[in-house]
Every structure is written in C-alpha cells, then in structure tokens.
Amino acid sequence: MNYLIFISIVFCSNLYGQQRISTIKNDSLKAELLDEVIISATRTKRQLSSLPLPVTLIPKKQIIQSGTLRLNEIMNEQTGIISVSDESGFEGIQMQGISSDYILILLDGVPLVGRQSGNLDLSRISVGNIKQIEVIKGPSSSLFGSEALGGVINIITDTPDNSSLKGTISHRHGSLNTQDSNLNFSQVIKKLNYSLFTNRLSSDGYDLFPNTTGQTVEPYENYTLQANTRFNPNEKLSIQSSGRYFHQDQEVSFDNSDQMITGNNKINEWNLQLKADHKISSKLTTQYEFYHTNYLASEKTITSTDNSIFSQNKFDQTLLRPEVRTNYSFSAKNTLTSGIGWNVERLDRTTFDDPVSFDSQYAYLQYDFYPLDNVNIIAGARFDRHSEYQSQFSPKISVKYDITHKISIKTSTGFGFKAPDFRQLYFDFTNSVVGYTVLGYNVAIAKLKELEDLGQITNFEVDINQLQNPLKPESSIGFNLGVSYKTNKLSVDINYFRNEIENLIDTRVIARKNNGQNVFSYTNLNDIFTSGIEFNIQYKPLQNLQILAGYQLLYAKDRDVLKRLENGEVFARNSETLQTFRITKSEYFGLLNRSRHTLNIKAFYDIPSWNTNFNIRANYRSKYGLFNNTDGGNDILDIHDPFVKGYTLVNVSATKKFYNKYSLQLGANNMFDYKDAQNISNLIGRQFYGRIEITF
Amino acid sequence: MKTTKLITVIISVTLFTACSSDDDSGNIIEIPQQIVSDKAENIAAPQTGGQGEPTGGEFTKFDFESGSVTTSNTEWDIAFRGTTIAINGGTATGTNDEPERNGNVSVAIVTGTFAEIAKAPAATEFYQDQNQVFAIPTGSGNGWYNYNFMTNTVSPIAGKVFVFRTRNNTYAKIEILSYYKDAPANPDGNIDEARFYTFNYSYNPNPEDTNLD
Numbered sequence: 086m087n088y089l090i091f092i093s094i095v096f097c098s099n100l101y102g103q104q105r106i107s108t109i110k111n112d113s114l115k116a117e118l119l120d121e122v123i124i125s126a127t128r129t130k131r132q133l134s135s136l137p138l139p140v141t142l143i144p145k146k147q148i149i150q151s152g153t154l155r156l157n158e159i160m161n162e163q164t165g166i167i168s169v170s171d172e173s174g175f176e177g178i179q180m181q182g183i184s185s186d187y188i189l190i191l192l193d194g195v196p197l198v199g200r201q202s203g204n205l206d207l208s209r210i211s212v213g214n215i216k217q218i219e220v221i222k223g224p225s226s227s228l229f230g231s232e233a234l235g236g237v238i239n240i241i242t243d244t245p246d247n248s249s250l251k252g253t254i255s256h257r258h259g260s261l262n263t264q265d266s267n268l269n270f271s272q273v274i275k276k277l278n279y280s281l282f283t284n285r286l287s288s289d290g291y292d293l294f295p296n297t298t299g300q301t302v303e304p305y306e307n308y309t310l311q312a313n314t315r316f317n318p319n320e321k322l323s324i325q326s327s328g329r330y331f332h333q334d335q336e337v338s339f340d341n342s343d344q345m346i347t348g349n350n351k352i353n354e355w356n357l358q359l360k361a362d363h364k365i366s367s368k369l370t371t372q373y374e375f376y377h378t379n380y381l382a383s384e385k386t387i388t389s390t391d392n393s394i395f396s397q398n399k400f401d402q403t404l405l406r407p408e409v410r411t412n413y414s415f416s417a418k419n420t421l422t423s424g425i426g427w428n429v430e431r432l433d434r435t436t437f438d439d440p441v442s443f444d445s446q447y448a449y450l451q452y453d454f455y456p457l458d459n460v461n462i463i464a465g466a467r468f469d470r471h472s473e474y475q476s477q478f479s480p481k482i483s484v485k486y487d488i489t490h491k492i493s494i495k496t497s498t499g500f501g502f503k504a505p506d507f508r509q510l511y512f513d514f515t516n517s518v519v520g521y522t523v524l525g526y527n528v529a530i531a532k533l534k535e536l537e538d539l540g541q542i543t544n545f546e547v548d549i550n551q552l553q554n555p556l557k558p559e560s561s562i563g564f565n566l567g568v569s570y571k572t573n574k575l576s577v578d579i580n581y582f583r584n585e586i587e588n589l590i591d592t593r594v595i596a597r598k599n600n601g602q603n604v605f606s607y608t609n610l611n612d613i614f615t616s617g618i619e620f621n622i623q624y625k626p627l628q629n630l631q632i633l634a635g636y637q638l639l640y641a642k643d644r645d646v647l648k649r650l651e652n653g654e655v656f657a658r659n660s661e662t663l664q665t666f667r668i669t670k671s672e673y674f675g676l677l678n679r680s681r682h683t684l685n686i687k688a689f690y691d692i693p694s695w696n697t698n699f700n701i702r703a704n705y706r707s708k709y710g711l712f713n714n715t716d717g718g719n720d721i722l723d724i725h726d727p728f729v730k731g732y733t734l735v736n737v738s739a740t741k742k743f744y745n746k747y748s749l750q751l752g753a754n755n756m757f758d759y760k761d762a763q764n765i766s767n768l769i770g771r772q773f774y775g776r777i778e779i780t781f
Numbered sequence: 782m783k784t785t786k787l788i789t790v791i792i793s794v795t796l797f798t799a800c801s802s803d804d805d806s807g808n809i810i811e812i813p814q815q816i817v818s819d820k821a822e823n824i825a826a827p828q829t830g831g832q833g834e835p836t837g838g839e840f841t842k843f844d845f846e847s848g849s850v851t852t853s854n855t856e857w858d859i860a861f862r863g864t865t866i867a868i869n870g871g872t873a874t875g876t877n878d879e880p881e882r883n884g885n886v887s888v889a890i891v892t893g894t895f896a897e898i899a900k901a902p903a904a905t906e907f908y909q910d911q912n913q914v915f916a917i918p919t920g921s922g923n924g925w926y927n928y929n930f931m932t933n934t935v936s937p938i939a940g941k942v943f944v945f946r947t948r949n950n951t952y953a954k955i956e957i958l959s960y961y962k963d964a965p966a967n968p969d970g971n972i973d974e975a976r977f978y979t980f981n982y983s984y985n986p987n988p989e990d991t992n993l994d
Contacts, residue, residue, distance in 0.1 A: 543875075543913040594920070599913075600835070603920055654892050656940025661966045663958040663979075665894050665939045715927030716967070718939025 125191065125219040125239035127453055127463060128228060128422050129412055137461055137485030138497040139565050139580050139619070141166075141220040145243075148212050150689060150700055152738040152752040152774065154257070154265050154286065156210035156218070156240065162685055162702055162736075163220065164635025165619050168207065169678050170767050177204030181222050181582050182615030182641040182679050183235030187503050187559070189225070191239040193327060195358055196232070198402045198430075199380030203506070209331060209354070211309045213255075213267040214282035216243045222619075223563035223582060224501025227465045227481035230428075230447055234501035234561045235584065242311065242327075245271035245278040252781050257750075259774030262289040267778075276317045284309040291769050293762035298340035301766050307333035307352075323362040330355055337386055346395045348386030355379045372410040379403045401433040401440075402507075419454040422465075432507040436514045438528070441507055444472040459487040469502075473510060473527070474558055477502045493569050501561040509556065509590050509607040521602040523592065526556045529606045533596055536604065545596045552595075557609050561586040576623040583616040612644040613676060629691040634684075641679040646721050657725050658718035665718065674710060674722045680731065682707040696742040707731040711764055729764040733757075750776040816993065817984040819848055823962060824978040828863035830877075837877035840867055845945070845953045845984045858886050858947045861978055864926055864935060864960070866917045869948055871909025884948030885909075888916045890924075891942045895956040895981055898942045899994035907946055917943065925957050933970035935960045944993070947984075954993045955982040 121133050121142050133142050141163055153159040160178055161168040169184075170176050177185025177200075186203030189196060197205060218240055225233040245251070252270030257263075264287050271280035290302035313327040331354040338347045359375045382400040387393060408426030415421065425448045433440035451465030466480040481499030488494065505526065512525040513532055524532045530552050536542050567580035588609035596604040617639040624632045647670065649655050655668045684705040691698050708731045710722040717726050738752030751774070758771040824843065830836040840860035844851045851857050860867045860880055870886035873879055887907035891898050908916040921928035925943070926935050937957040944954045957980045958964055961973040983993050 594923070597913075597920065654940070656892075656894065656938075658937070658939040658958075663964060663966075665956065667894065667940070712931050713929075714931075715922075715929045715938075716932060716934050716936045718927075718936060720922060720927060720938075 121217065123219050124241070125194070125237055126221055127420075127451065128194075128410065128424070129420055129453065134569070134571060134576075135461065135485070137463055137483035137495040139222040139495075139567060139578075139582070141222070141621075143218040143220070145216050147689075148215060148218075150698055150738065150740060151687075151702060151736070152740075152750055152754075152776065153212055154263075155208040156212055156215075157207035158754075159212060159218070160207060160238070162687065162704055164621050164685060165222070165617075165637035165639075165683060166220070167680070167683060167706060168767075170765070171202065171204060171678065173202055174766055175201045175204040176206050176208065176767055178207060178238070179678070180220070180236050180238075181584060181619075181637075182617065182639045182676070183584060183586070184678070187232065187235035187501070187561070187586075189229050189232040189237045191229075191237060192329070192356060193242055193358060194239060195356070195374070195376040195378070195406065196229075196404065197356070197380075198378055198404050199352075199354060199382065199400070200506070202508075209333075209352070210240060211267075211284040211286065213284050213309075214243050214269060214280075214311060216241045222580075223497060223565050223584065224479070224481070224499040224561050226469075226477070226479035226501040227467050227499055228449055228451065230467060230469050230479070231445075231477075231502060231504040231558070234503045234559065234586070235563075242313065243269075243271065243280060243282070244313065244315070245273050245280045250781075253778055254781070255776060255778035257774055257776035260772035261291050261769070263287070263772075263774070265776075277314065279312070279314040281313075282309070282311040293760070293766060298345060299338040301762075303336040303338065305333060305335035307331065321364040325358075325360045325362070327358045328356065337384060341388075341395070345389040346386050347389055348384065348395070350384040351382070353379075353381045368414045370412050374406075374408045374410070376406045376408070377404070398435045399433065400435075403431045405429040419452070422449075422451040422453070424449050430507075432511075434507070434511075437507075437511045438513060441511045443504075443507075445504075446470045461485045469504075471504060474504055474555055477504075477558060477560075491570055491572055493571075494567070495569065496564075496566045498562070498564050501563060502558045503560075504558050505556045505590060505607070512607075519602060520598065520600045522598065522604045524595070524604060524606045526552065526607045529595060533604065536596075536598070541598050541600075542604070543597045543599050547593075547595050549595075552606075556590065556607065557588045559586065559588050559590055559609075574625045576621075578619075578621040580619045580621075581617075582619065583614065585612070585614050587612050589613060610645075613642065614644065615639065615641040615676075615679075629693065631689045633687040633689075636685075637683045639679055639681060639683070641676040642673065643676060643721075646673060649721075655719050655721060655723075657723055660717065668719065668721070668723050672723045672725070674724055674726070674728075677710050677712060677722055680707045680709045682731075697739065698741075699737075699739045701735065701737045703733055703735045705731065705733040729761065732759050732761065734759060734768075746780050748778045748780075750774075750778070752776075814987060817848065817986065818982070820958075820979065820981050821848070822964070822979045824850055824861060824980075826861035826863060826976045826978055828865075828976065835877060836863060836865070838862055839878055840865075840880050842869075842880060845947050845951070845982070846949060846986070848982075848984065854881060855883050856948070858884070858945060858953070859888075863976055865915060865919055866925065868910055868916055868945070871911050871916065873912070874910050874915055875913055882910065885946075885950075886948050887946045889944045890917070891944055891954075892940050893942055894940065895942055895954070895983075896994075898944065898954055899992065901944045901946070901952040901954075901991040901993060907944075926960065929970070934968055935970065935975065936968075949986075950988045951984065951986055952991055952993060953982055953984040955980045 122130050123133050124130055126136050126140050148159050157168040160166050166180050169179050180188055190205050221237045225237045229237055250272045255267045257265040266285045268283045285308050287306040290300050290304045292300040309331050311329040315325045317323045333352040335350045337350050356378045361373045363371045380402045384398045386395040388395045406428050410424040413421045428445045431442040447469045449467035453463045455461050463483045469477045479500040483497035485495040510525045510527040512523055515522045561584050563584045565582045569578045589611040590607050591610040592605040593608050594603040595606045620636045622634045650670045656665050657668050658665050687702040689700045708728040711729050713720050714726045735756045736754045740750040742748045754772045760770050826841045828836055829838040840862040842851050842857035842860040844856055845858050857869050868886040868888055869882055869884035887909045889902045889906040910916050918924040926937050928935050942954050942956050959979040961968040962977040964979040965973055
C-alpha cells in the first residue's frame with residue numbers, strides 16, 4: 086500500500102510537471118531535499134530520484150550561488166566530472182574516466198558541434214540563462230546516438246513562467262580585468278511567451294610564463310545572444326523557436342624562430358531550433374524538431390617584421406537535423422517513446438582537400454514501464470545508419486527496484502558508440518617545420534600514392550590494401566549498479582561503474598618518408614576500460630545548511646598494455662643506475678590524465694534574516710600522468726614515471742539580496758592560490774570578483 | 782643465480798682487462814673461450830642535417846672483436862650516426878655518407894633484460910640492412926629509442942636487447958643505456974650533449990657459439 090502511495094506521488098508530480106516543482110523550490114521554509122524533474126534521461130519528464138540510471142542534476146540555484154560564469158567551471162565541481170586539458174592544451178570534460186571526445190553535449194536537447202582534437206570546450210557556454218544541467222553517466226547511444234559513448238550533458242535554458250515583463254541585469258568585475266555582463270528578460274503575453282538573453286565576457290587573459298613571447302591565455306572578448314519564443318495557439322499545440330549566437334575574438338601572439346607572430350582567432354557559432362509539440366490525444370503526443378547549427382573558427386596570423394601571412398586556418402562545421410518524436414502512454418505508468426531523425430553534417434577545413442559531408446538516419450524506441458509497483462524498467466534501442474561507416478545498433482536496459490520507500494537499487498547496461506570524426510577520415514596535414522604527415526583514414530591510400538609518386542616514401546609499414554576496409558566506430562558497453570538511500574534530510578548514492586571501450590581510434594605509423602619522418606594515419610587500436618565507484622551525499626543537517634559531498638575512485642587502463650605486462654614485455658630503466666627491470670601489472674598506473682581519486686565537498690548556508698547565502702566549495706584531484714613520459718624507458722604510465730601532483734582548489738562566495746531587487750555577490754576562486762604552471766596551463770592563481778544584479 | 786654469475790664474469794673480465802692493457806698487446810682478449818662483458822662509453826656519433834633536412838656525416842664504427850671504435854673500412858660490426866645504427870651486413874640503405882657493407886653482420890631484436898638473454902635467437906630472427914631499411918628501425922618507438930617531444934629527450938627503450946651475428950660469425954649482445962655524454966641520470970635533452978652512446982655488451986669470441994651468458 087505504501088508503495089502505491091509513493092508511486093502515485095511520484096507520478097502526480099510528473100503530471101503537474103514544472104509548475105508544481107517550482108513552487109516547492111521557492112518554498113524556502115522546507116528543510117527537505119528537492120526532487121527535480123529531469124528530461125534527458127528518457128526524453129520524457131521524470132522525477133530525478135525515480136530514474137533507474139545514474140543522473141546528476143545541477144539546479145540554477147547552485148549555479149548562481151557558486152558564482153560561476155562558464156559551464157566548465159560548474160561542471161568541474163561535480164562528482165566524477167573534471168575539466169581537463171590534454172597534452173595539446175585543449176580543454177574538455179572527463180566523466181567516469183571517459184574523455185571529452187565521447188561525451189555528447191546538448192543544448193536544450195540538441196547537440197553542439199565544433200570540437201578541437203575531439204574536445205568540446207565548455208567555456209563557450211555562458212551559464213547566465215541556464216535553468217538546469219542534466220548529466221547522464223554511462224553509454225546513452227540508445228537515445229542519442231554517436232558521441233554518447235560515455236555519457237550526455239544536457240544544458241536546459243530558462244523558459245519564461247511569468248506574465249509580467251521580468252528581467253535581470255548584472256555586471257561582474259574580477260581579477261584579470263574579467264568583465265561579465267548579462268541582460269535577461271522574459272514575458273508571457275497571452276498565448277505567446279518570449280525570452281531574450283545577452284552576455285558579454287571579456288578578460289585580459291593571463292601569463293604563466295612572463296619570459297616568453299605571448300601570454301598563456303591571450304586577451305579575449307565574447308558575446309552570447311539567445312532568444313526563445315513559444316506560441317501556444319491552443320491547449321494541444323505549442324510552437325517554439327530558439328536561436329543562439331556566440332562570437333569570440335581572441336588575440337594570438339607567439340615566437341617562431343625569433344620572429345614575432347601576431348594575429349587573431351575568431352569563433353562564430355549559430356544554433357537554431359524550431360520545435361512543435363502536438364498533443365494529439367491524452368495518450369499520444371508528438372514533437373517535431375528542426376535543428377541547424379554552424380560553428381566557424383578561423384585564425385589568421387602574420388609575421389610582424391614584414392607583415393607577410395604566417396598561417397591561415399579555417400574550421401567550418403554545419404549540422405542539420407530534423408527529428409520527430411512521439412510519446413504514447415498506454416496507461417499512467419507505461420510510456421512508449423519513439424523517434425526518427427536525419428543528420429546531415431558538413432565540415433570545411435584548411436587541412437582538407439574539399440569540404441566533406443556525412444549523412445545518417447536513425448530511429449529509436451524506448452519503453453518505460455512498471456511491471457510491479459516497485460519495479461521500473463526502461464528498455465530501449467536505437468539504430469543508426471551512416472554514409473561512411475557501418476550501421477550501429479545500440480540497446481540499453483535500466484532497472485530500478487524500490488526495496489523500501491527509502492532504499493532503491495538501480496542498474497543499467499547500455500551500448501554506446503562514436504563514429505569516426507571528419508579529422509580521422511579526411512585529415513591531410515604535413516608539419517612544415519618537422520616534416521611528418523598525418524592522413525585521415527579514408528584519404529590515406531590516395532595520399533600515399535601521391536607522396537610515393539613524388540618520391541617521398543621510403544617504405545610502407547602496413548599492408549596498404551588493408552586500408553580499404555572501413556574504419557570501425559569506437560564502441561562501448563557500460564554497466565552501472567547503484568544503491569540509493571533517501572530521506573527528507575539525507576540522500577546517499579553509491580554507484581559502481583564499468584565501461585569497456587573497444588576499437589579506440591588512434592594514430593600509427595603507416596609509412597616512412599625519405600626525410601626520416603613518419604606518415605601517420607588513424608586506425609582502430611586500443612581497447613580500454615574505466616571502472617570505479619562513485620559516492621554522493623546530500624545532507625541537510627539544518628534548515629539553512631546544505632552539504633554536498635562526492636567521491637570517485639577510478640581505474641582506467643589499456644587492455645593491450647595489460648596484455649603486454651602479462652607477457653612480461655614492458656620494462657623500465659632506473660634513472661640513476663640505468664639498470665633495466667621488468668614492470669609488473671601492479672606498477673602500471675593506467676591511462677593518462679586520469680586521477681585515481683577525485684573528491685568534492687560543498688557547503689551552502691542561508692541566513693534568511695539577512696537575505697544572505699554563503700558557500701564554500703572544495704575540489705580535490707589526486708596525482709595523474711600528463712603525457713607518455715618515455716624517459717623512463719617505456720611508453721606506458723607506470724608508478725616510476727613523473728606525475729602531476731594532486732591538488733585541491735577552494736572556491737568561496739557570498740550573496741546578499743537587498744530590497745528583493747538587488748543582489749550583491751563577492752567571491753574568490755582558487756582561494757589558496759594553487760598553481761602548477763609547468764603542467765596545468767588552465768590553472769590560474771587566486772581570483773577575486775564582485776557582482777551586482779538588479780531584477781526588474 | 783644468473784646475476785651472480787654475470788657479476789662474476791664482469792668482475793673477472795674487468796680485472797683481466799685491467800691487467801692485460803699494460804702489456805700493450807693490442808688484443809685485449811687473451812683467452813678465446815671467455816665471454817667478454819663490458820660497457821662501451823661515450824661513443825660519439827655526430828651527424829649533419831636533420832630537422833627535416835637530409836642527414837649526413839660519417840658513421841662511427843665499432844668492432845666487437847677489439848671492443849672499440851675503429852676507422853677500418855672492413856673490420857667493423859656496427860656503426861652509429863645520430864640515432865641511426867647501421868650494421869656491416871646487407872646492402873646500402875641509400876642514406877648519405879654510409880659505410881660500405883663488406884661483412885655479413887645481422888641483428889636480432891630481443892625483448893628482455895640484458896642479463897636474461899643467455900642465447901642468441903634462431904637464425905630466422907636475424908635481419909640485415911637493405912635498400913631504404915635499417916635492420917634496427919629508425920624513428921621514435923620503432924627501434925631502440927623513444928623520443929619525448931615534451932622534454933626533447935631521446936631515451937633507449939628499456940628491455941630491448943640487440944643480438945648480433947658479427948662479421949666473424951660470432952655472437953654479441955648489446956643494451957643501449959644512454960644517448961647523452963657521460964650517461965647522466967635523468968638526462969635533459971635541452972642541456973645534456975646528445976649523440977654519445979653508452980651501452981653494455983657481451984661478446985662470445987667462439988664462432989658459431991650462441992651462448993651469451
């Protein structure tokens with residue numbers, strides 16, 4: 086009986102949706118933990134705690150109180166998620182030990198494009214108009230297709246909920262002359278509502294190595310504009326459109342053989358989404374969605390002595406995607422979700438001969454049901470047909486069993502994949518200084534013949550005919566098993582995860598050139614796994630105090646390296662005695678850029694009588710290897726290699742509201758001024774800021 | 782046990798070498814049955830060109846029988862120039878200024894610690910230089926070294942032992958320890974002087990005897 090009541094409460098809140106939830110949220114007298122609604126996990130509205138798979142939700146309140154500006158900052162404070170720079174300095178998010186290449190980033194349910202060496206830089210996204218961020222961990226290709234191999238981050242932007250004209254204007258000034266301004270307004274006029282968001286961010290950047298030419302991060306300036314409108318002609322139909330524009334200008338300056346090179350780097354990004362929601366009957370709803378995005382990055386540099394052009398690069402990517410989804414509710418608890426869509430992608434890039442395009446069609450089906458009152462099962466699968474690689478079928482099943490009101494077990498197993506990207510297939514790049522060449526897989530044969538005809542190839546390292554078999558997509562199987570305990574004041578989640586990833590695409594030498602350099606190309610090379618335990622606690626010991634803590638234990642290793650270790654084929658050299666010794670399995674640390682331990686603790690404290698909130702947030706990451714240091718005699722990361730030291734960053738901020746209209750925020754990031762210039766280029770020292778916001 | 786045995790060999794050989802060098806006979810090894818284990822230090826291997834330019838310059842030749850560098854055009858087994866190692870067997874590779882192959886040297890690349898490679902592998906494991914291809918492959922991660930672009934350092938791959946069948950049909954094994962002058966601990970490619978080989982070697986002077994320990 087109790088279960089029934091519990092389920093019906095969950096379900097009712099589902100029906101009332103957003104409205105009901107936001108009233109709960111505003112009720113600050115309640116000392117209870119909130120249970121928010123999440124949409125990315127199932128593509129239907131679901132209560133966060135009812136979901137059978139590992140999901141994290143970051144609400145607006147936390148984003149605002151934490152005083153973050155860009156998405157990467159707030160993501161970096163979540164359990165098991167870190168913002169990392171790869172060895173080339175490109176930044177991206179890592180989740181459950183899976184790198185940015187394999188994490189799909191959605192903005193209001195549709196994907197962002199424009200990755201650098203596979204990394205999607207989340208500092209492109211201003212958090213100023215984000216309602217909530219939904220994070221699904223583990224393979225999610227059963228709903229989202231390619232790139233959702235390791236998980237999905239969905240950024241949900243604000244929707245207007247008030248009939249009067251509402252707006253906020255804010256300005257923040259901080260260290261490094263960082264200026265961030267926001268102007269936000271929204272209104273509901275009968276059947277029409279709209280919102281407009283504008284953001285400008287500029288900074289002088291910083292320099293960790295003042296003795297070298299150029300700064301570590303050069304001055305930049307960017308603008309974000311986003312407009313949403315929604316029109317509800319009748320109860321059954323809702324038509325939405327949203328457009329986003331992002332523009333960034335950044336200076337470039339560096340030294341090349343004692344010549345000063347200067348220039349600038351521009352990013353222009355467009356996202357346009359049109360959506361119609363049609364409630365055909367009480368059981369059947371259909372969504373029609375059209376999405377178009379373009380990401381254009383261009384860089385031009387000149388040699389300062391004679392103003393000649395030093396380099397000119399362009400990266401121009403477009404995605405066009407129509408999709409139709411339907412939800413059919415057989416009964417109150419059973420929902421069938423289906424969708425079909427079509428992706429048309431195009432990339433024009435300086436290192437490509439011609440613009441290249443991909444074309445793929447997909448269909449997915451998901452059934453969400455309760456075979457028993459306390460058992461929820463979500464089973465789904467997706468089929469992707471692609472013009473350039475073999476078709477993919479990605480099933481997933483998730484089960485949740487409520488043992489009592491408070492304790493549940495959840496488990497999910499799913500497949501994920503990532504299609505070879507444009508670079509891996511079409512790259513054609515020769516380093517003008519050193520002389521090596523990197524070729525995309527699909528153009529390798531033709532390009533090698535060209536080089537051979539020019540007499541530049543001395544020998545082939547692989548059987549060229551084998552390159553005719555298409556490159557396989559990288560694929561994964563993810564398993565999660567978790568237990569959660571939830572009361573009004575305390576919620577504890579423990580989750581074990583394991584992701585087995587196959588056919589990772591990496592470069593290898595395919596031929597040697599007569600200048601002594603190599604020709605590299607991409608191939609399916611490694612099998613890796615990431616495995617660990619995630620632990621999350623939310624605790625409200627007092628009405629006004631909320632403590633969040635999270636820990637992740639991670640093991641991320643390469644299967645081929647493990648095999649070599651088993652065969653006793655890996656050695657190291659003692660750097661003092663030059664003595665060689667055999668490396669054992671236990672001396673293998675694992676993949677690069679993975680920390681064994683990450684920990685975060687956050688405390689938010691409200692003083693209602695002062696209209697003030699304080700918070701302190703600490704994030705720890707244990708030691709990790711940054712690049713394959715071969716100085717120790719091998720190409721794996723073993724415990725004898727040098728590591729980047731573990732570190733903790735502490736951020737604090739305080740917000741005070743005046744007369745309900747004004748709010749003042751003061752804060753410090755990296756309070757203890759931790760720096761490691763040699764290894765971590767995105768770690769700035771201590772920074773202070775002050776922000777003022779006016780609501781109207 | 783093996784290590785003890787090796788150490789004994791090294792010690793006895795070292796003592797012996799020290800004594801014999803006094804009489805200036807020019808032939809260090811007096812007892813032919815004995816396997817010689819020694820360390821060759823600071824063998825300079827200069828090179829011109831590189832960095833995208835064609836490489837050139839004379840190779841530095843080494844002779845296992847005498848255990849020393851030689852300028853002889855016939856009595857040599859292996860030769861060094863920069864990170865490239867040529868052997869006196871097979872055909873010209875086509876690189877500039879390379880020595881003429883007039884011996885029948887071949888090389889096998891064996892994985893293991895230097896001490897545990899007690900016997901030369903089967904004949905099928907041995908290779909010779911040929912047109913465009915060195916028997917010890919060139920390039921980072923291919924042959925004997927890794928190049929670390931972050932530290933600009935060339936480091937010998939640990940556990941790579943090169944077994945040679947020499948021009949005298951005898952067997953020898955080497956393990957390269959360092960590419961930098963005086964084999965410093967933790968070399969820095971930007972500071973330490975490169976193109977100086979230091980390697981351990983064992984030489985069995987008995988023809989056709991594959992024992993190396």
